[in-house]
Amino acid sequence: MNPFPPSCFTPFCEDISGLSLPDKFTFPFYYQPHPLCILAAAELQKHLQTQDDWYHNFGLSSDPEQIIGKMFGVLLVKNAMGEVGYLSAFSGKLADTNHLSGFVPPVFDMLASDSFFHAEQKIINNITTELNVLLCDDKYLALKASLAKIQLFCDSELASQRHHVITNRAKRKEQREALQAADPKYSAEIHLQLAQQSIDDKLRFAHLKIALTRQVDDATNALSLFDKQIDKLKQHRKTLSAQLQHRIFEQYKFLNARGAHKSLAAIFSDTVMRTPPAGAGECAAPKLLHHAYKHNLQPLAMAEFWWGASPKSQVRRHTQFYPACMGKCQPILDHMLLGLEVDENLLLQNTASDKKMDIIYQDDSMLVVNKPTQLLSVPGKHIADSVFSRVKALFPQATGSLIVHRLDMSTSGLMVIALTTASHKILQKQFINRQVSKRYVALIEGLLEEDEGAITLPLTGDFYDRPRQCVCEQTGKAAHTTWQIIERHKELKRSKVFLHPKTGRTHQLRVHCAHERGLHMPIVGDDLYGTSERRLHLHAQSLGLYHPVTQAWLELTCEPDF
Structure with a gap:
């Protein structure tokens, strides 16, 4: 019941x-x-x-x-x-x-028995049926095949004649050079003969092109009678579909x-x-x-x-x-x-206003900071507080764009900041060329059976639900993550893992963990792909790169609070 x-x-x-x-x-x-x-x-x-x-x-x-x-x-x-x-x-x-x-x-139920949709959709369907009849007509298919065959033949003939013209031109050039080497005052008559041969070759090519183009035009014109009917039906269907769609939109x-x-x-x-x-x-x-x-x-x-x-x-x-x-x-x-x-x-609330941003490394050309969770990397539309604004306040003498790379607002951990324009260019190039080593720590929902693995799910933005990302084999950008188990909390049914992103797609680690073809275990506290908690348990723990001035390899670490 x-x-x-x-x-x-x-x-x-x-x-x-x-x-x-x-x-x-x-x-x-x-x-x-x-x-x-x-x-x-x-x-x-x-x-x-x-x-x-x-x-x-x-x-x-x-x-x-x-x-x-x-x-x-x-x-x-x-x-x-x-x-x-x-x-x-x-x-x-x-x-x-x-x-x-x-x-x-x-x-609005456009599928209701008394809806205008059925009658108007029937008209559109009838046009589609008429189109399909034309597109499958034996004469139309024969004309299409004939045009394709003629076009192929004409292209081949023109290519062959063009090659003949080029070959003859090269031979005449060799003849002129040979005659001139033997006798600088070589016969004017031979010179005129070679010039005439050049003119004859060009004329033959032009006449052939005209004749072949006429064949293609004749075949195209024969086919155009069908094409005009088809285009007219397609345009009529498009117009009716747009009108029907707008009428439906007005009913909602x-x-x-x-x-x-x-x-x-x-x-x-x-x-x-x-x-x-x-x-x-x-x-x-x-x-x-x-x-x-x-x-x-x-x-x-x-x-x-x-x-x-x-x-x-x-x-x-x-x-x-x-x-x-x-x-x-x-x-x-x-x-x-x-x-x-x-x-x-x-x-729209700044929940990171009371959270401290620690400086892990500092010199005249760069910084590495520990970004707290919920702090934006750069100012947002409604919230100005960010890593950028805080660094700008602490280092007013700094030049350039400052931000070399970003972390999601919910992700904590190491971020590199350039204090000069020259350093910014060098550091950013390392990230673009994937010379930087990055390691994240994450706590995920579930107990992993394997000890390590790799995830290669291509990612793209969810057009209708930003900022969510989705997996798409057709339009997604390549994304590669490797992972290693750190420890398993059997009583909590959770696993702590190292995550190594080889690419830097938006929400890459979060989607690769949560998606059913990834680990199928969302990161604890992921309010987009899992369930929310006090924080997203994802932290950029380790970072390795070349110093922009000394070129010395720097390795920096910062442990998470989970």
């Missing part, structure tokens, strides 16, 4: 009187789930494990076909009678449908807490993307908020979790909570949260 009533408002199965309600609504892009949201998620997860009304392959069983993990969301709400419960939603489609009992419906109208509607098209028109990305508006968070506003339910808090196997490109762990995505959801939620009192964005 499905525990969810048709209204989608779900009362808690257990007594929640001992738990206080949140003071403000969740900041959806960086949060710790409220205890009531954790309880709601647990009840939803139990339902996912036990229901038998529908089937979707999350990758949690032995079924190897079409595995698709899903993001689910729960929204803590209060109804008109003051009862506290929650709404549930899934991103995209589930079990090949937009509608499942107990889950909020999509904001999102409410906010003030009761104001705004379409998907209007929301994204003010962004750098201009056009909504695929899947925008289908994520769990906007579906939940829209349903709550529409049915006069007061939103109190929200949380989203992943259910099932991880995608091959991203790092997603079963049952783990995740923030809303930045690319697709932030523009929508910025509108939908208007009128709600929302938690502060913790990402």
Whole structure:
């Protein structure tokens, strides 16, 4: 029996009187789930494990076909009678449908039987069918093959004739040089003969080129009758598809807490993307908020979790909570949260203001500092405090760019600083040429069975969810990490490892540890690819490089606080 009533408002199965309600609504892009949201998620997860009304392959069983993990969301709400419960939603489609009992419906269902989408998509599909008929027409294929054959023949003939002209030119040059060596006053008649041969060769080549070009043009013109039809159909299909897409975007109208509607098209028109990305508006968070506003339910808090196997490109762990995505959801939620009192964005707080930055090495040309966790390497958009600003304050006489390389804000450890422009150039070149030896220490979730290994997963930025990185064999940049076990904490089920990055991609060590094709064990405290703790347990412990002035090899170490 499905525990969810048709209204989608779900009362808690257990007594929640001992738990206080949140003071403000969740900041959806960086949060710790409220205890009531954790309880709601647990009840939803139990339902996912036990229901038998529908089937979707999350990758949690032995079924190897079409595995698709899903993001689910729960929204803590209060109804008109003051009862506290929650709404549930899934991103995209589930079990090949937009509608499942107990889950909020999509904001707009273009697949509904009465939707304009079906009629307009049918017209577009008919054009595609017509295109395919033309593209497979025997006469069209024969003309394409004939053009290709003629083009190949013409290119070959011209190349052969061009070679003949060049060869004859070289022979005539040899004749002139030989005659001139024998008799400086060699016959003018022979000179004229050689000149005429040169003119004849050029004319023959020009005439051949004209004749061959005519053959190619004739074949091209015969084919162009088909090509014009094909191009016309393609352009018509493109226009209709764009019109249909825009009409769909206009149908997605999102409410906010003030009761104001705004379409998907209007929301994204003010962004750098201009056009909504695929899947925008289908994520769990906007579906939940829209349903709550529409049915006069007061939103109190929200949380989203992943259910099932991880995608091959991203790092997603079963049952783990995740923030809303930045690319697709932030523009929508910025509108939908208007009128709600929302938690502060913790990402805008400088949590490193009271943390000391120690100097490990210092001379007139360079520094090596121990960057504390949560301190930026360079000033950010909202936070000025950084390694750069602190060094600038300590060494006002320093020239140049100062920063030679960077560490993630959450990573602590050794950073090299150049105090002169000349030193900066020399030091940076060592990093670019990978002459610098680097060793990190990390504490990871899980017990490694092997003692050492290598990870070579290519990385690229997640376009719709910055600053996350993902694995992509097609567009990713090569990334190479070797690792060695330091110790295993069996009672904590954690391992401490050395990490040696041979490349320096963004979040390389974090993704290589967390990804299922890497160590499949996130670094402790990784709030992007794992779960947050007091800090990210990743530290740049050791650094070796050549001094920019003396060229002496320097090796520096600094132990972590974990």
